[in-house]
Amino acid sequence: MNVPESLRYSEDHEWLRTEGGEAVVGITAYAADELGDVVFVELPDVGRHLAANETFGVIESVKTASDLHVPAAGEVVAVNEDLADAPELVNSEPYDGGWMIRLKLDDAAASEGLLDAEAYRATIGD
Amino acid sequence: MLAALGIESVETLFDDIPAAVRADGLDLPGPRSELELARELEALAGRNRTDLVSFLGAGVYGHYIPAAVDAVVSRGEFSTAYTPYQPEISQGTLQTIYEFQSLISELIGLPVVSASHYDGASATAEAALMTVRATRRERVLVSRALHQHYRETTRTYFGPGTRRLEELPTAPDGTTDLAALEAALADTADPVAGVLIGQPNVFGLLEPMAEAAALAHAAGALFVAVVEPVSLAVLAPPGAYGADIAAGEGQPLGIAPAYGGPYLGLLACRGELMRQIPGRLVGRTTDIEGRRAFVMTLRAREQDIRRDKAASNICTNQALCALAATAYLATVGPGGLADVAAAGAAAARRTEAALAAIGVERVHTAPYLNEFAVRVPDASAVHARLLDAGILAGLPLARWYPDDPDLADALLLATTELTSDEDIDRLAAALGGGSV
Numbered sequence: 157m158n159v160p161e162s163l164r165y166s167e168d169h170e171w172l173r174t175e176g177g178e179a180v181v182g183i184t185a186y187a188a189d190e191l192g193d194v195v196f197v198e199l200p201d202v203g204r205h206l207a208a209n210e211t212f213g214v215i216e217s218v219k220t221a222s223d224l225h226v227p228a229a230g231e232v233v234a235v236n237e238d239l240a241d242a243p244e245l246v247n248s249e250p251y252d253g254g255w256m257i258r259l260k261l262d263d264a265a266a267s268e269g270l271l272d273a274e275a276y277r278a279t280i281g282d
Numbered sequence: 283m284l285a286a287l288g289i290e291s292v293e294t295l296f297d298d299i300p301a302a303v304r305a306d307g308l309d310l311p312g313p314r315s316e317l318e319l320a321r322e323l324e325a326l327a328g329r330n331r332t333d334l335v336s337f338l339g340a341g342v343y344g345h346y347i348p349a350a351v352d353a354v355v356s357r358g359e360f361s362t363a364y365t366p367y368q369p370e371i372s373q374g375t376l377q378t379i380y381e382f383q384s385l386i387s388e389l390i391g392l393p394v395v396s397a398s399h400y401d402g403a404s405a406t407a408e409a410a411l412m413t414v415r416a417t418r419r420e421r422v423l424v425s426r427a428l429h430q431h432y433r434e435t436t437r438t439y440f441g442p443g444t445r446r447l448e449e450l451p452t453a454p455d456g457t458t459d460l461a462a463l464e465a466a467l468a469d470t471a472d473p474v475a476g477v478l479i480g481q482p483n484v485f486g487l488l489e490p491m492a493e494a495a496a497l498a499h500a501a502g503a504l505f506v507a508v509v510e511p512v513s514l515a516v517l518a519p520p521g522a523y524g525a526d527i528a529a530g531e532g533q534p535l536g537i538a539p540a541y542g543g544p545y546l547g548l549l550a551c552r553g554e555l556m557r558q559i560p561g562r563l564v565g566r567t568t569d570i571e572g573r574r575a576f577v578m579t580l581r582a583r584e585q586d587i588r589r590d591k592a593a594s595n596i597c598t599n600q601a602l603c604a605l606a607a608t609a610y611l612a613t614v615g616p617g618g619l620a621d622v623a624a625a626g627a628a629a630a631r632r633t634e635a636a637l638a639a640i641g642v643e644r645v646h647t648a649p650y651l652n653e654f655a656v657r658v659p660d661a662s663a664v665h666a667r668l669l670d671a672g673i674l675a676g677l678p679l680a681r682w683y684p685d686d687p688d689l690a691d692a693l694l695l696a697t698t699e700l701t702s703d704e705d706i707d708r709l710a711a712a713l714g715g716g717s718v
Contacts, residue, residue, distance in 0.1 A: 219582065219587075220587050
């Protein structure tokens, strides 16, 4: 299972990549695989502030619709507009083209409280 | 089976049910033969008045139902099927739902239509909740001239919590007070999610929908039109005046008034709100062999998947009533529906003239389509007297507006293509104090 070493992870399968005081968030290859073909991603408005673990959106596949939770607190500075026309990017490029939101982190060191690749792999039994 | 379960008696299976809520037997009569039962039910049915000349509307309208509707609806494949939504075996049913959605979309002028809801009241409540979800605001404005049952049901759906339903007053002419609407929208500290207005309103009057929609949008609120489907053949539809969502009662489309139900909830919205609309949606696609096929879509939003996060608890539709509406619309066609609306409107004008001739005047001044209120001293007593004489003289509005002195003596009268000149003469004669 594809679990990049450079990222941090939450227990419910979101990944977070820190870039200075900002972070990019998406869902893991494992989660995308479990969901099946993604048909829609509901993303928050830019400017909205999210608390840690707050629901920032909904991801809908052919068989289910699940809430998306932000692993760390911050203000939404950008969302991936490509997902509106190409939600399948979440399946094909979960860590690249399938990114979901970019946050200005409340705490630049927030990712240290999250799982590293090895710990996340353990949770998915990899 | 008891042995396999490891218990002594069937009673043990009910141990978890507290004694206090258990039924102590059921007070039912003994078995009857089919003949005895038929006679008993006929006697019960005989207590219904079926002989009345009716001027009662107030959200439910009696129209002629072509025989073709009953022929389609009474087919066993439709009338006995339970939850027939599986694409593998229910293509016929799914196609009729898709056609229902398409016809209602044409009538209403909005692209997304749900497979239907229980009735106009619950569809209106769902529309109000859509505005709350879509805008993430908690305040919804509703005209006091929207049907009583729809306002009450919406209040029930809002339930406890922070969502609020506020009523807008009416102007002296009987329509929603636009100045009051503008003032209510101006509170930016407590922004409005949605504005709900009926067209026609409960008094039968035509509302300034385009202006109201513009006011709502200027304040970032959504505009919900609550409409009567037959009127859409001759009035501007919600899509034409900027409504974001439309709700309504589909009963006038081939469904008998039937003393209160079953009826048919209509709900439609703009494309951008497609994922906010509750209820089932049937879509058209192709199967694995490239043939046209119909299937329920956007299913993952429904409550069996989303549970408490779903937009609504509804995971069904009024399939048989929606089928009746579809058969009705297909039979009368757009020209026929316009004829029905026009005939009702013409009968209403003849009624207004006949009553004015005996000194019974309208309460309001705004234009109406096929329903209006008249002032009759001691309206409730007159209504009862006419009922005894076989005339259902509409609705005494004091029943729904007990605190409004202007409506204390008002009777709400409606006409359709079924209203004959003889009916109008009888009503005028009875109200004029003559014999019936």
